Amino acid sequence: MLSYAGIKNPYAIGTYGVEKNAKALQRYRFIHESLLRIAAGHLPARENWDLKVALGKHLYEDAEAADRLRVRITELRTSSAVLNHEPDAALSLLMEELIQARNDLELAIGIYEVVKPALLQVYRNHLATTQQIVDQPTIRLLRTVVLDLEEQLAWGQEMIGHLQSSGIYDDQGGEFKARLTGFLQAAGGIDGSQPKTAALPHRWRSQQPYTLPLRSVRDPRNMGPATWARTSVAVAPDDPVRQKLFDKMRVRQEEMTAAELIAAVLFSQKNMPWEFYRDLARHLWDEVRHALFGQAALESEGVDWMSRPQYTSDYDVNAPKIPGAQYAWLSIGIEEGAMKRPGKAGEYEFCRDEAKHPLMAQFQDYDWADEVVHANLGRKWTTDLIGEDIGFVREIAKQELDHFWKEVREAERQWKEREESIS
Numbered sequence: 001m002l003s004y005a006g007i008k009n010p011y012a013i014g015t016y017g018v019e020k021n022a023k024a025l026q027r028y029r030f031i032h033e034s035l036l037r038i039a040a041g042h043l044p045a046r047e048n049w050d051l052k053v054a055l056g057k058h059l060y061e062d063a064e065a066a067d068r069l070r071v072r073i074t075e076l077r078t079s080s081a082v083l084n085h086e087p088d089a090a091l092s093l094l095m096e097e098l099i100q101a102r103n104d105l106e107l108a109i110g111i112y113e114v115v116k117p118a119l120l121q122v123y124r125n126h127l128a129t130t131q132q133i134v135d136q137p138t139i140r141l142l143r144t145v146v147l148d149l150e151e152q153l154a155w156g157q158e159m160i161g162h163l164q165s166s167g168i169y170d171d172q173g174g175e176f177k178a179r180l181t182g183f184l185q186a187a188g189g190i191d192g193s194q195p196k197t198a199a200l201p202h203r204w205r206s207q208q209p210y211t212l213p214l215r216s217v218r219d220p221r222n223m224g225p226a227t228w229a230r231t232s233v234a235v236a237p238d239d240p241v242r243q244k245l246f247d248k249m250r251v252r253q254e255e256m257t258a259a260e261l262i263a264a265v266l267f268s269q270k271n272m273p274w275e276f277y278r279d280l281a282r283h284l285w286d287e288v289r290h291a292l293f294g295q296a297a298l299e300s301e302g303v304d305w306m307s308r309p310q311y312t313s314d315y316d317v318n319a320p321k322i323p324g325a326q327y328a329w330l331s332i333g334i335e336e337g338a339m340k341r342p343g344k345a346g347e348y349e350f351c352r353d354e355a356k357h358p359l360m361a362q363f364q365d366y367d368w369a370d371e372v373v374h375a376n377l378g379r380k381w382t383t384d385l386i387g388e389d390i391g392f393v394r395e396i397a398k399q400e401l402d403h404f405w406k407e408v409r410e411a412e413r414q415w416k417e418r419e420e421s422i423s
């Protein structure tokens with residue numbers, strides 16, 4: 001069709017006026033932002049490595065969806081003041097109960113079997129029934145969200161099947177699913193269009209707020225124990241260059257702990273501008289990808305990394321600190337620090353010129369690029385978080401690094417001692 005730029009059904013009257021549309025989008029925004037916060041809160045507490053990885057990816061996609069919805073909402077004669085409001089008490093309760101998930105299976109069910117399938121269904125309906133010319137900007141944005149949701153749900157269903165058949169759980173999550181479904185119904189569904197009753201449901205588990213774990217969790221069944229020491233690979237290569245290369249692969253794989261630290265900052269820091277949460281979602285997902293760089297590099301060499309001890313220092317050592325100190329430690333102390341040579345540039349050049357490992361060289365090339373972005377994020381947000389200029393923040397980061405290295409060096413000393421007593 002050449003007319004209407006190929007837009008179909010140009011004469012059909014849509015079901016969304018401007019006001020109704022803005023209200024629906026405002027609920028979608030709230031749901032994606034809540035899911036972002038819930039996934040961040042759970043990332044350090046969940047066991048399954050693949051679930052952690054997917055939470056990192058999906059929370060970034062939720063942040064992107066929310067970001068575009070925010071723009072569109074303000075195009076619909078709606079003040080940006082509503083963007084920080086909770087649109088529906090029952091919807092808020094649904095999210096407060098979802099974050100109360102007590103294990104990997106419950107969380108996966110809540111996200112991938114209750115909330116996101118309902119979102120997808122409502123978005124498909126929105127796309128089909130809104131006036132195709134007047135609402136094309138919404139259509140374009142929802143279409144990209146639908147693509148993300150379809151991938152997320154295909155993954156989520158497989159993960160739920162895997163967890164349910166794992167034999168780990170006596171309770172298959174049936175009650176959790178039924179309760180959440182009830183809360184969603186009480187909200188009139190995702191967009192509030194379903195019939196509601198005046199009787200709001202009572203709280204179930206959400207009398208107590210969800211809290212972050214004091215130590216980050218690793219899969220106790222399939223992974224080595226959590227440790228604050230770097231332990232590299234089980235069988236050290238004879239060649240010192242290859243040893244250094246394998247050390248580097250392992251350090252990349254251990255970056256999940258950096259992602260978990262950012263998750264803690266994202267979850268616990270209240271009342272920042274939206275752009276802060278969006279930026280940290282991206283920062284978090286980048287660190288998960290860096291962990292995947294290491295995983296992929298090690299697996300491409302046939303190295304078993306999963307049964308090795310798992311480094312958790314970035315999260316664990318920094319856990320008692322306030323979010324500003326946590327983010328300054330990472331983004332200024334570590335990441336801005338890595339901009340000085342040899343730093344990130346040296347890591348890339350080593351993999352390219354000395355180790356001559358094309359895959360790892362490509363990973364380090366992009367790792368370096370990402371870290372330039374992260375150092376900039378650090379300078380952008382730590383001053384705001386701490387309320388001091390960057391010079392002062394760098395002093396704080398230095399103190400935090402000193403404290404961190406003291407703890408980690410001690411852990412490494414104990415690790416060496418134990419290794420030597422075994423051999």
Ligand SMILES: [Fe+2]
Binds near residue numbers: 258286287290
């Ligand atoms: Fe990184």
Ligand SMILES: [Fe+2]
Binds near residue numbers: 286287335370371374
């Ligand atoms: Fe980074």
